[in-house]
Each structure stands twice: as structure tokens, then as C-alpha cells.
Amino acid sequence: xxxxxxxxxxxxxxxxxxxxxxxxxxxxxxxxxxxxxxxxxxxxxxxxxxxxxxxxxxxxxxxxxxxxxxxxxxxxxxxxxxxxxxxxxxxxxxxxxxxxxxxxxxxxxxxxxxxxxxxxxxxxxxxxxxxxxxxxxxxxxxxxxxxxxxxxxxxxxxxxxxxxxxxxxxxxxxxxxxxxxxxxxxxxxxxxxxxxxxxxxxxxxxxxxxxxxxxxxxxxxxxxxxxxxxxxxxxxxxxxxxxxxxxxxxxxxxxxxxxxxxxxxxxxxxxxxxxxxxxxxxxxxxxxxxxxxxxxxxxxxxxxxxxxxxxxxx
Amino acid sequence: xxxxxxxxxxxxxxxxxxxxxxxxxxxxxxxxxxxxxxxxxxxxxxxxxxxxxxxxxxxxxxxxxxxxxxxxxxxxxxxxxxxxxxxxxxxxxxxxxxxxxxxxxxxxxxxxxxxxxxxxxxxxxxxxxxxxxxxxxxxxxxxxxxxxxxxxxxxxxxxxxxxxxxxxxxxxxxxxxxxxxxxxxxxxxxxxxxxxxxxxxxxxxxxxxxxxxxxxxxxxxxxxxxxxxxxxxxxxxxxxxxxxxxxxxxxxxxxxxxxxxxxxxxxxxxxxxxxxxxxxxxxxxxxxxxxxxxxxxxxxxxxxxxxx
Numbered sequence: 001x002x003x004x005x006x007x008x009x010x011x012x013x014x015x016x017x018x019x020x021x022x023x024x025x026x027x028x029x030x031x032x033x034x035x036x037x038x039x040x041x042x043x044x045x046x047x048x049x050x051x052x053x054x055x056x057x058x059x060x061x062x063x064x065x066x067x068x069x070x071x072x073x074x075x076x077x078x079x080x081x082x083x084x085x086x087x088x089x090x091x092x093x094x095x096x097x098x099x100x101x102x103x104x105x106x107x108x109x110x111x112x113x114x115x116x117x118x119x120x121x122x123x124x125x126x127x128x129x130x131x132x133x134x135x136x137x138x139x140x141x142x143x144x145x146x147x148x149x150x151x152x153x154x155x156x157x158x159x160x161x162x163x164x165x166x167x168x169x170x171x172x173x174x175x176x177x178x179x180x181x182x183x184x185x186x187x188x189x190x191x192x193x194x195x196x197x198x199x200x201x202x203x204x205x206x207x208x209x210x211x212x213x214x215x216x217x218x219x220x221x222x223x224x225x226x227x228x229x230x231x232x233x234x235x236x237x238x239x240x241x242x243x244x245x246x247x248x249x250x251x252x253x254x255x256x257x258x259x260x261x262x263x264x265x266x267x268x269x270x271x272x273x274x275x276x277x278x279x280x281x282x283x284x285x286x287x288x289x290x291x292x293x294x295x296x297x298x299x300x301x302x303x304x305x306x307x308x309x310x311x312x313x314x
Numbered sequence: 315x316x317x318x319x320x321x322x323x324x325x326x327x328x329x330x331x332x333x334x335x336x337x338x339x340x341x342x343x344x345x346x347x348x349x350x351x352x353x354x355x356x357x358x359x360x361x362x363x364x365x366x367x368x369x370x371x372x373x374x375x376x377x378x379x380x381x382x383x384x385x386x387x388x389x390x391x392x393x394x395x396x397x398x399x400x401x402x403x404x405x406x407x408x409x410x411x412x413x414x415x416x417x418x419x420x421x422x423x424x425x426x427x428x429x430x431x432x433x434x435x436x437x438x439x440x441x442x443x444x445x446x447x448x449x450x451x452x453x454x455x456x457x458x459x460x461x462x463x464x465x466x467x468x469x470x471x472x473x474x475x476x477x478x479x480x481x482x483x484x485x486x487x488x489x490x491x492x493x494x495x496x497x498x499x500x501x502x503x504x505x506x507x508x509x510x511x512x513x514x515x516x517x518x519x520x521x522x523x524x525x526x527x528x529x530x531x532x533x534x535x536x537x538x539x540x541x542x543x544x545x546x547x548x549x550x551x552x553x554x555x556x557x558x559x560x561x562x563x564x565x566x567x568x569x570x571x572x573x574x575x576x577x578x579x580x581x582x583x584x585x586x587x588x589x590x591x592x593x594x595x596x597x598x599x600x601x602x603x604x605x606x607x608x609x610x611x612x613x614x615x616x617x618x619x620x621x622x
Binding site: 021024025032033035037039043046050051054061110113118120123124127130131133134135136137138144146148151153156157160186189198246247249250253254258268273283286287291293297300304305308309 | 381
């Protein structure tokens with residue numbers, strides 16, 4: 001284990017240290033912190049706040065003078081009278097559950113296997129992590145030539161095995177979400193594996209040895225000793241999984257043919273894009289959808305921040 | 315694990331010398347594990363290998379014999395066609411023009427904020443750091459409407475953008491990348507900078523060195539390993555971006571390679587061989603960076619999570 005203990009000043013020395021910053025130093029610090037802060041405010045936080053504001057308006061996105069305050073109308077409309085909304089929520093939930101229950105534990109399992117002292121670890125690791133290096137758009141194109149109903153690999157294998165009708169993996173609303181989820185899991189597993197492997201490398205081997213002395217087998221050691229001890233990494237993995245599931249966009253967009261949401265593949269991120277980019281833009285609508293996504297994301301973000309910064313605030 | 319950081323130094327990657335609590339490795343189990351891991355690794359490579367196989371076969375061959383058939387000739391023709399017919403060199407150049415300034419800007423900005431947050435004791439430090447970190451976690455779709463409007467409102471001189479706006483310009487894409495990615499890099503760099511003993515900079519303060527000198531001549535050079543890791547990771551992320559350039563660039567000709575690939579799909583969607591070649595060509599830079607700088611890439615990902 002090789003983490004370096006962070007040097008935190010003891011509380012008394014904090015107070016005792018006199019301010020030695022001259023005016024030049026203050027100007028320098030203000031400038032180097034002020035510029036990034038301004039960029040963050042203007043390009044990230046103000047747009048996020050403005051989305052909240054726009055969600056209470058009715059706007060076609062053309063002239064600013066056309067903005068009309070409509071209160072909660074957009075939200076009422078979305079929740080009660082916008083057909084793709086509930087399917088999208090449902091698909092986002094399916095996405096989250098699928099990712100949390102299959103590729104995430106599988107990535108952890110692979111990391112645990114790779115952490116043993118065996119040969120070729122690097123090769124296995126590289127192969128499984130490789131999809132993570134590709135852009136989601138490229139991943140989409142690669143899977144398209146697998147799922148293609150006429151000349152894709154999957155139907156080729158199935159028809160070779162004697163199945164008659166070609167299956168339209170990406171066109172069938174009952175199937176396409178699962179097809180996309182498989183492609184997404186292909187990428188997600190390696191990510192989780194690498195994160196967990198990093199956690200395992202920082203794990204104290206003495207704990208495992210103690211468990212082995214007590215007669216615990218491999219599975220017991222993992223479930224009772226290793227997994228609970230890696231709580232910080234587990235939380236990061238949970239946040240990554242939730243955030244990636246909420247943000248899912250590129251791969252669905254590409255596999256859906258690059259035309260926004262398709263039946264069976266509606267997701268919140270795609271509905272927002274549908275409403276704000278394109279011929280008839282419903283900015284108010286799109287923003288209200290964005291706020292729904294924002295609220296759910298903020299729950300995950302807060303959980304992450306609380307876990308990460310709790311100790312430092314003391 | 316109170317506020318500990320695993321530095322991305324070479325030493326941290328070396329494996330433990332002693333076997334862990336599994337007792338002496340038994341040969342039978344090892345073979346089983348190799349079969350399992352090898353099988354999974356191979357399964358994971360199948361989509362990529364299939365894309366390579368498809369891209370190497372002439373369209374006529376696959377049209378006649380089907381895709382799942384033995385090749386009657388292998389050639390790089392699809393690659394050269396994808397390269398020359400769809401203007402890929404031009405789109406690659408667009409990607410370079412976006413990625414390099416965006417990565418450098420992100421690193422410089424986040425180093426500055428991380429320096430401030432980790433080396434000075436002001437009341438709002440933790441809040442500032444949280445503010446930056448949370449910014450990176452917001453879903454892009456939440457920002458896009460106002461950002462799109464903002465980009466339409468901000469004028470740029472003609473020599474910077476022929477749309478005379480931040481919208482539809484490379485500058486706009488660079489700006490949003492820097493602002494958005496700063497959060498992650500600040501988080502990682504501030505953790506890293508805390509591992510640098512305070513005495514080093516305090517000594518220079520006592521010597522009367524101004525803060526800017528501390529920053530540029532002491533702290534930045536000491537952060538070189540973290541910069542290497544983050545630069546690798548961020549260049550791949552920014553190069554791979556799809557959403558921002560799709561939403562904020564209107565002219566197809568100005569798009570970076572990843573989103574320009576969507577055009578290729580529209581143009582040639584009846585020719586999967588060509589699309590496979592185009593997708594693989596697009597992926598080559600990231601694959602090269604990954605294989606050359608694997609260690610940096612992974613430590614970049616994991617120094618962000620090695621802390622708890």
C-alpha cells in the first residue's frame with residue numbers, strides 16, 4: 001500500500017500563520033481563480049439555472065420577447081399529457097437497474113480475479129478495458145454492423161443456426177433498448193473493472209491474510225472483508241453508474257439512426273434534445289424535462305459530494 | 315483512508331510481491347482462471363475484431379457472399395475510400411484544433427484553482443472545490459438550451475469565426491470543454507497538490523518569492539505526473555466528444571471527426587464496410603494514445619477515485 005498521507009496543517013498553525021500575501025499576490029490569485037470561476041459560472045452554472053427558469057415559460061426559441069411565463073404548465077403537461085415521457089423515465093430506470101445489476105458487479109468480479117497474481121493480467125485487462133477508450137459514437141457504429149438486420153453478425157450467426165426470420169434488433173421497440181444496453185455494458189464493464197482494480201491495489205493484504213487464517217474461503221473473504229472495506233471506491237462506482245445511466249445519450253443517438261428518440265429507446269436526454277434542437281423547438285418543454293433530469297442528478301451529485309468532502313469539513 | 319491519495323507515480327503501479335490471502339496458487343485453479351479470463355477477454359474483443367474484418371473486405375465480396383463468409387480477398391481499399399471520399403483529413407484537423415487548446419486550457423485553469431484551494435486557507439475553499447467538482451457532474455443536456463441561446467448572442471470578430479458568433483465556431487466548443495472539464499481536473503489536481511509538503515512553498519514564501527513564482531516554478535513542475543495522466547485522459551475524452559459539437563456547431567464542415575462520422579453514416583449507410591473503416595480510422599488516435607500512454611491513462615482515471 002503506497003498512498004501518501006496528505007499534509008494537513010494542524011489547526012493551531014493555521015491561525016498562527018500570518019498573512020504574507022502582498023497586493024501583487026492577491027491580484028495574481030484573484031485573476032487565476034477568477035477566470036476559471038467566471039468560465040464555470042457563465043458556461044455551466046448559469047445555463048443550468050437558466051434551464052430551471054425557462055422550464056416555467058412557454059417559448060418557441062425564436063425571439064426573446066415571445067417568452068411567456070406559464071408557471072407549472074410545462075410540468076403538468078409533461079407528467080400528464082406527453083406520451084413519450086413515462087416510457088423515457090421507465091427506460092432510464094431500466095438502464096440504471098440493468099447497469100447496476102449486470103456490468104457493474106461483473107466489472108467488480110473481473111477486477112477481483114485480475115488482482116490475483118497470475119500471468120497475462122495486463123492482456124486481459126487491456127482487452128476488457130479497450131472499449132472505454134473508443135468514443136460512444138464509434139461504439140455505436142461498431143455495434144450497428146453487429147445488429148444490422150440484413151447483414152449484421154448477430155443475424156448471420158442466428159440464421160446459420162437455423163433461425164428463420166431476420167430479427168430487426170434496433171428497429172423492434174421491444175428489443176432495441178436491450179440491444180443498446182448490451183453495447184453500453186460492453187463499455188461500462190471495463191470502466192468499473194479499472195476503478196475497482198485501483199481500489200484493490202490500495203487494499204491492505206494483511207486483512208485478507210487474517211481472513212484466510214480464520215478459514216474464510218475466497219467468496220467469504222470478498223463479501224465480508226474486501227467489499228465492505230472498499231466503501232469509498234464502492235461509492236464512486238455507484239455514482240459513476242448512476243450518472244452514466246442518466247447521461248446516456250451518444251450511443252442511443254447513433255444506434256437509433258441519429259434522429260433523436262425512437263420508439264422503444266426514449267430516454268430523458270434524447271427527449272430534451274428532441275424538444276430543443278430541431279425544426280419546432282419547445283424550449284419550455286425541453287427545459288422542464290432537463291430540470292427533471294437535473295433534480296435526479298443532483299441527488300447523486302450531493303451523495304457524492306457529501307461522501308467526498310465530509311471529512312475535510314471537520 | 316482519510317484524505318489519502320495514490321499518486322500516479324511509477325512506484326504505485328508495481329504489484330505486491332507476496333501472494334494475497336489465497337494460500338499458495340494451485341495449478342488447476344490457475345488454468346481455470348485463465349480459461350475464464352481469456353474467454354471473456356476474447357468475447358470482449360469480438361465486436362472490434364468484427365469491425366476490422368468487415369472493413370478489410372471489399373464491398374462486392376460481402377454483397378455476393380454475405381458478411382459471415384470466408385474472405386475472397388482482403389484490402390485496405392475501404393480505408394483509403396473512407397479517408398479520401400468523406401474528407402476525413404479535414405475533420406481530423408478540426409479535432410486537433412479543438413482538442414489541443416481545450417486540453418491545455420483545462421489543465422492550466424484547473425491547476426490554478428487547485429493551487430488556490432489546496433495551498434491557501436480561505437474560508438470558501440471547500441465550497442469552491444465542490445462547486446467546480448459538481449459542475450462536471452451536471453448532465454450536458456441540462457445546460458444545452460441556455461448555452462445554445464448564449465452562443466447565438468455572443469458576437470465574435472470575423473477572423474475568429476465566420477459565423478460572427480460563438481455559435482458554430484471552434485472557439486465555442488473549446489470554451490465549453492474547458493469550463494465543463496475543469497471540475498474533474500481541479501478535483502484530481504487539488505488532491506495531488508495536497509501531497510506536496512507545505513514546507514516547500516512556505517520556504518519560498520519566507521524567502522520573499524511572490525505567489526506567481528510559487529505557482530509556476532514550484533507547484534506546476536512538481537505536478538508533472540498528474541498533468542501527464544490528466545492530459546492523456548482529457549485528450550481522449552475531448553476528442554471523443556459527440557454532444558457539444560453536434561449541438562453547438564451548425565456547419566458540418568467545422569465539426570470534429572467524431573460527430574462528422576455521423577455524416578459518413580448518412581452518406582454511405584448502405585455500405586457497412588466503409589462505415590466500419592471510417593469508425594476504425596476515427597478510433598485510431600485514441601487507440602494509439604491509449605497503447606502508448608496506458609499507465610498515464612489509467613492513473614488519470616483512478617487518482618480521481620483513489621480518494622475517499
